[in-house]
Amino acid sequence: MIPSAEKIEIVRQLQAKIDAMQGLGKPLREPAHGDLAPFTAAFPGQVFPTGAIHEFISYEVTNAAATRGFITALTGRLMRKGGLCLWISRNRDIYPSGLRNFGLEPDRIVFINAAHPKDALWILEEALKCEALTAVISEIRELSFTDSRRLQLAVENSGVTGFIHRLCPRAENALACTTRWKITTLPSVSVDNLPGVGFSAWDVQLLKVRNGRPLSWQVSWSGSSFVPLGEKNNSEPLLNKRYTG
Amino acid sequence: MARYVSIAFPHLLTDYVARRHPEFRASPFVLASRRHGRMVIDAVSKKAAQKGIHTGMVLADCKALFPKLEVMETEAGRAEKLLQALAEWAIRYTPFAAVDLPDGLVLNSSGCTHLWGGEAAYLEHISTKLGSYGYTVQIAIADTVATAWAVARFGSHRAIVNPGQQRQVLKSLPAAALRLDVTILARLKKLGMQQIGSFIDMPPSVLRRRFGQELPKRISQALGREIELMVPVKPVEPYQERLSSMEPIASNTGITIALKKLLDTLCNRFESEGIGLRQCIFRAYRVDGALQQISIGTGHPSRNVNHLFRLFEHKIATLEPALGFELFVLEAPKVEKMTREQAALWDAASQNDRKVAELLDRVAAKVNPSNISRYLPVEHHWPERSMKRATPIWEKPATGWRSDLPRPVHLLPLPEAIEVTALLPDYPPMLFLYKRQRYTVVKADGPERIEQEWWLSDGLYRDYYTVEDENGARYWMFRSGPYDGERPKWFLHGFFA
Known part of the structure; x- marks a missing residue:
């Protein structure tokens, strides 16, 4: 028997409610980030969860830079319609000029340096409670399950999207975050076999996702969108704008 | 109506010494200093004053009269310091407290006395508090500084001169209560005018002709016809x-x-x-x-x-x-x-801006405000100078961010020295050593030459290369200066995403 359209609609609504209860963001959010393909395939309802906490782990400084780029690109997508984001870090080593290439206006970010992990955690929690922000990016090394639970509760109320970037954590302990990602660098993608360094490419591993299926992708950032490797780059190449020695 | 409190400390310095050295309290003692080759008394304790010793006496004479008299050397400038500290202490009674050299304080108590339950209670509170610290005080309140001064020193203790009653009160006081010069006092005495009452009603022009400008001025200050300016120890905050x-x-x-x-x-x-x-x-x-x-x-x-x-x-x-x-x-x-247009900061709703501003204030209270920054682009090619901190934090950018040049997301605060092997001078590196690890360069872009801005600082130009190793990690490195005889230095400056 084929279920009626009415029933499908009821099931869809119930599913959305369940997702909301499970900390997968607010169900009635407009899909402003439909262009987060190809990653949406892994998530329930094919929607990238906002109002949730995403955890990123990296161990080397180069992979950390790649993770930063990836987070910036995601945040840039979320902030297409304006908004403000907070970036909490330990050191002043983020170079705002470099973030522009990932679709995020650097002057829309407020950087906060918190040398002490305790302060950083306090600021992170306060920031995640502030509905006026779109996203909060935080570079914290260690996070306990209890703390992550509190952060999760904060975003469930406020709808802020949190990105936690853990560089060299002592253990990959279980957290109450919605997802866990690992980004590693891949050889860059040249367009039309031109010499030199091409577009940044990453191996994106989604290790954990609540209610979805963990996947991994190999993508490159074309300057305006994610392009899965092995596919033809359809977006307008920015090569003419790039400076190549 | 303004009300002024004058506090006189007749034994300021000796009270202070007795406070510091309790062993002196029981016996009469004086403070003396050397003047013209002899010791002259500067301050007299209460007990010594009762024995008839007064300031200005020569120490040797006193010693002859009272061999047991304790003597201490006067500390220069102590009285000023002490009065300054006492005036700061007195700010708890009024925001306007001033030092009145050489031996007193003036408080502008307008609108403050009701907090202590009236003027009598106010004066009592101050004098008992100072008394408990060990200071002998004489205190009075009046409409003008001059009258309060006069009554505090020559009238009854804790005297309250009711508004507008200055003339009646002053009449019975000696002429010295007007803070007059010694020569004028001597002349008044010679003329038999020992009390203020005997000349206060004379026309000012007559007094001016006989005694100069000072006497009529002091009288009009005491009566409130002329304003007397005082400098408070702490400027009074309007809010x-x-x-x-x-x-x-x-x-x-x-x-x-x-x-x-x-x-x-x-x-x-x-x-x-x-x-x-x-x-x-x-x-x-x-x-x-x-x-x-x-x-x-x-x-x-x-x-x-x-x-x-x-x-x-x-x-x-x-x-x-x-x-x-x-x-x-x-x-x-x-x-x-607070203006309305200030509201729109980040072109979101003003409600949101307020929330963000409040969040940042809270963060600033937790970590130092210097740790919160927003960056704006500046038109400089030199990487370290290509941006500036926004002050205030919601400042709008004056120019756009450049995105046509490759820039790393992670910039080392200080470029780190690396060892580099290049095929030919001016070629991008083939290999480089960073933190004792060898990296093989697979792809490279560059050089992008960035010159020092000579009007800002001296130094060599930098030739930047973007290189990628076999793992796909991308680095930003530069050669400092040209190849001319010496091997130029190479530095790693950042990591690309």
């Missing part, structure tokens, strides 16, 4: 609220209530004047005379009581009440007009 308590407050709850009450009054005032505060100081005066304070700052003018209280909240614990605080003062040294 200040104070709350005194009958019992010392030592608990956090009590301090919290006091702070909330003060914030309420101050913010109500701001509301009516259309301003908000940028800086706020909360001072607490302790029973033992110590002063403690906590301060906050906001990035945005604010008059939201809850928000301001949350900023103070963490710092309340740093106050040490010990035996308790008896007075709280809240002042706003920096205020700003």
Whole structure:
């Protein structure tokens, strides 16, 4: 028997409610980030969860830079319609000029340096409670399950999207975050076999996702969108704008 | 109507010495200093004064009369320092406290006395408090500084001169009560005019002809016809609220209530004047005379009581009440007009901007405000100078960000030296050694030459290369200067995403 359209609609609504209860963001959010393909395939309802906490782990400084780029690109997508984001870090080593290439206006970010992990955690929690922000990016090394639970509760109320970037954590302990990602660098993608360094490419591993299926992708950032490797780059190449020695 | 309190310390220095050295309290003693080769008495303790010793006497004469007299050397400048400290202490009674050299204080107590339950209670409170510290004081309150001064020194202790009664009160006082010069006093004495009453009603022109400008001026100051200017020890803040308590407050709850009450009054005032505060100081005066304070700052003018209280909240614990605080003062040294158009900061709803501003204020209260920054592009090619901190934090960018050049996301605060092998000079590197690890370069872009801005600093230009190793990690490195004889130095400066 084929279920009626009415029933499908009821099931869809119930599913959305369940997702909301499970900390997968607010169900009635407009899909402003439909262009987060190809990653949406892994998530329930094919929607990238906002109002949730995403955890990123990296161990080397180069992979950390790649993770930063990836987070910036995601945040840039979320902030297409304006908004403000907070970036909490330990050191002043983020170079705002470099973030522009990932679709995020650097002057829309407020950087906060918190040398002490305790302060950083306090600021992170306060920031995640502030509905006026779109996203909060935080570079914290260690996070306990209890703390992550509190952060999760904060975003469930406020709808802020949190990105936690853990560089060299002592253990990959279980957290109450919605997802866990690992980004590693891949050889860059040249367009039309031109010499030199091409577009940044990453191996994106989604290790954990609540209610979805963990996947991994190999993508490159074309300057305006994610392009899965092995596919033809359809977006307008920015090569003419790039400076190549 | 202005009311002034004059406090006279007849034994200021000796009281101070007795406070520091309790062993002197029992016996008469004097302070003396060397003048023209002999010791002259500068200050006399109460007990010594009762024996007939007065300032200006030669020490040798006194010693002849009272062989047991204790003597100490006078400390130069001590009286000024002491009065300054006492005036600062007296700020708990009025925001306007001034030093009145050589031996007194003047307080402008207008609008303050009712907080202590009237003028009599006010004077009593001050004099008992100073008395408990060991100071002998004479105190009076009047409409003018000059009358208060005169009554404090020549009238009865804790005298209250009712408004407009200066003339009647002054009439019975000696001429010296007008703070006159010695020569004028001598001339008045010669003419038999020993009391103020005998000349106060004379026409000023007559007095001026006989005694010069000073006498009529002093009379009109005493009667309030002429304003006498005083300099307060602390400038009076226009936005200040104070709350005194009958019992010392030592608990956090009590301090919290006091702070909330003060914030309420101050913010109500701001509301009516259309301003908000940028800086706020909360001072607490302790029973033992110590002063403690906590301060906050906001990035945005604010008059939201809850928000301001949350900023103070963490710092309340740093106050040490010990035996308790008896007075709280809240002042706003920096205020700003709150305008409507200021609202739109990040082209989101103004409601959101306020929330963000308040969040940043809270963060600034936790970590140093210098740790919060937003960056704006600046037209410089030199990487370290290509951006600046936005001040204030919501400043709009003057130019756009450049995105046509490759720039790393991670820039090392200081470029780190690396060892490089290049095929040919001016070629990108083939290999490089960074932190004792060898990296093979697979792809490279460059050079992008960035010159030093000679008008800003000297130094070599940099040739930047973007290189990628076999793992796909991308680096930004530069060669400092040209190949001319010496091997140029190479540095790693950043990591690309």
